[in-house]
Ligand SMILES: CC(=O)CC(=O)C(=O)O
């Protein structure tokens with residue numbers, strides 16, 4: 055029999071093509087939380103983005119038709135290599151295949167409106183192109199995910215710069231916490247939260263971001279056509 059079954063090879067270095075979910079963590083840097091006047095959390099705040107939000111360099115970030123208020127959020131992404139449920143913190147790093155630099159593009163108009171009404175953040179977080187992503191970074195290139203300098207520039211102006219040592223909840227803690235509620239699967243991405251310095255983006259802006267000495271990404275902003 056031919057034609058019915060196609061063999062697919064899952065290559066973790068192209069996790070964005072077949073990974074099943076993107077789990078976002080909110081308010082994981084104290085400075086960012088304080089400036090936005092959000093209450094401090096005692097446990098991680100989680101949300102989901104669909105994998106249709108992924109874009110790669112060469113494709114533009116599209117500001118959705120329903121808002122002009124989209125902000126950049128530079129974040130360390132953790133790529134899961136081995137799935138699991140209720141993963142102990144002590145075993146969490148065994149589940150990591152590697153990392154990626156991600157932008158958690160966020161529509162702040164819809165975010166504030168949904169927060170005020172107690173409604174979900176879906177239109178603020180999950181829109182098409184809301185997750186620009188770098189190449190996969192193998193785990194052995196980053197011996198300590200808790201000591202990385204992240205930065206982001208808009209049109210060559212530095213807007214975000216912070217060390218992941220400032221994160222309130224560490225990578226092993228996040229893996230363990232998330233997996234208590236949501237089974238982690240191979241190819242999933244955890245976006246570990248953004249530091250201070252978010253700002254709105256506009257059509258034709260050029261965003262450049264990096265993990266110091268590891269990776270750099272560049273994306274242009276465009277407006278979604280009606
Ligand atoms: C309010 C937010 O955008 C939360 C978030 O995603 C973060 O990184 O913090």
Ligand SMILES: [Mg+2]
Pocket residue numbers: 078079080127129158245247248
């Ligand atoms: Mg974020």
